Amino acid sequence: MQFKQIGVLGAGNIGSGVVTDLVLHGISAVVVDISQDILKRAQAAVLNNVRCVPLLSKTLPRVTPEDALQRMVFTTDLQDVASCDFIIENVTEDWHVKKPVYEQLDRVAPREVCFGANTSCIPITQIASATGRPANVVGIHLMNPVHLKPTVEVIRGFHTSDGTVDTLLRLFAVLGKEAIIVQDMPGFVSNRISHLFMNEAAFVLQDNVATAEQIDSIFKKCFGHKMGPLETADLIGLDTVMRSLDVLYESFRDPKYRCCPLLRKLVHAGHLGRKTGRGFHAYPGLE
Numbered sequence: 001m002q003f004k005q006i007g008v009l010g011a012g013n014i015g016s017g018v019v020t021d022l023v024l025h026g027i028s029a030v031v032v033d034i035s036q037d038i039l040k041r042a043q044a045a046v047l048n049n050v051r052c053v054p055l056l057s058k059t060l061p062r063v064t065p066e067d068a069l070q071r072m073v074f075t076t077d078l079q080d081v082a083s084c085d086f087i088i089e090n091v092t093e094d095w096h097v098k099k100p101v102y103e104q105l106d107r108v109a110p111r112e113v114c115f116g117a118n119t120s121c122i123p124i125t126q127i128a129s130a131t132g133r134p135a136n137v138v139g140i141h142l143m144n145p146v147h148l149k150p151t152v153e154v155i156r157g158f159h160t161s162d163g164t165v166d167t168l169l170r171l172f173a174v175l176g177k178e179a180i181i182v183q184d185m186p187g188f189v190s191n192r193i194s195h196l197f198m199n200e201a202a203f204v205l206q207d208n209v210a211t212a213e214q215i216d217s218i219f220k221k222c223f224g225h226k227m228g229p230l231e232t233a234d235l236i237g238l239d240t241v242m243r244s245l246d247v248l249y250e251s252f253r254d255p256k257y258r259c260c261p262l263l264r265k266l267v268h269a270g271h272l273g274r275k276t277g278r279g280f281h282a283y284p285g286l287e
């Protein structure tokens with residue numbers, strides 16, 4: 001099977017990265033979100049990513065903004081993905097948002113089409129249960145920025161078939177990505193661990209043990225991490241981190257996943273990280 005056109009549901013932080021990766025590798029995308037404003041922002045983000053590729057990567061294909069535009073269709077109508085070969089879903093990390101999307105998608109997409117569920121923490125078996133094709137649903141946990149990250153966590157749901165995993169691996173081969181395949185549990189491997197880090201860093205900040213700069217510097221300078229936990233949370237989006245912690249807390253009923261009140265307060269204040277220009281750190285020029 002060739003990947004000519006892929007449906008991308010949700011054009012936020014990660015969805016824009018997915019579209020960038022697809023168009024860079026010559027695959028067309030039908031991009032669905034809930035408003036024209038969001039879609040316009042997503043288009044601008046993709047074009048900006050495409051322009052910056054020569055500065056940030058030696059290996060990614062070079063594509064002109066004009067060619068990128070030819071490979072994207074933006075729509076608020078989910079019906080428009082009916083002709084797509086594969087679907088990558090990246091809507092808000094909230095079961096009450098994702099469930100109706102899958103129910104509708106299941107009615108729109110031909111029976112044989114596979115769904116890649118891009119989620120931080122929601123179990124893939126749960127997502128698949130909202131469809132009549134659980135064997136065709138596979139979990140994808142893409143890293144941010146999607147087009148610059150060569151490795152992806154792939155999650156097998158309870159019913160995910162070998163054929164579905166093979167289809168996804170062929171897509172990732174086209175995108176030049178290595179997949180690490182794991183079993184299904186809330187948060188999988190990466191986020192079950194990394195969200196503890198980020199949340200505890202927020203508690204350390206809340207307790208005035210150190211400034212945000214100091215906390216991140218310790219991780220970068222002492223541990224050699226590329227980014228500190230608070231910078232990572234800002235990159236992901238504090239709303240997504242908060243929702244993911246809530247999913248982990250609800251799933252395991254373990255207090256170690258309770259979301260730090262300071263993190264929740266920043267979300268309610270509208271400081272979501274890089275995407276709003278301010279989170280634990282300030283990002284002048286990104287507001």
Ligand SMILES: NC(=O)c1ccc[n+]([C@@H]2O[C@H](COP(=O)([O-])OP(=O)(O)OC[C@H]3O[C@@H](n4cnc5c(N)ncnc54)[C@H](O)[C@@H]3O)[C@@H](O)[C@H]2O)c1
Binds near residue numbers: 011012014032034094
């Ligand atoms: N941010 C990250 O680093 C990251 C990494 C891996 C996975 N994820 C997962 O990817 C998903 C998206 O995360 P994000 O950071 O891009 O969030 P985001 O809030 O930036 O974007 C979510 C998008 O989904 C759209 N949406 C909501 N309801 C919709 C609907 N019914 N139909 C179509 N679009 C709809 C929203 O309008 C928004 O544009 C989440 O499940 C998240 O856990 C995020």
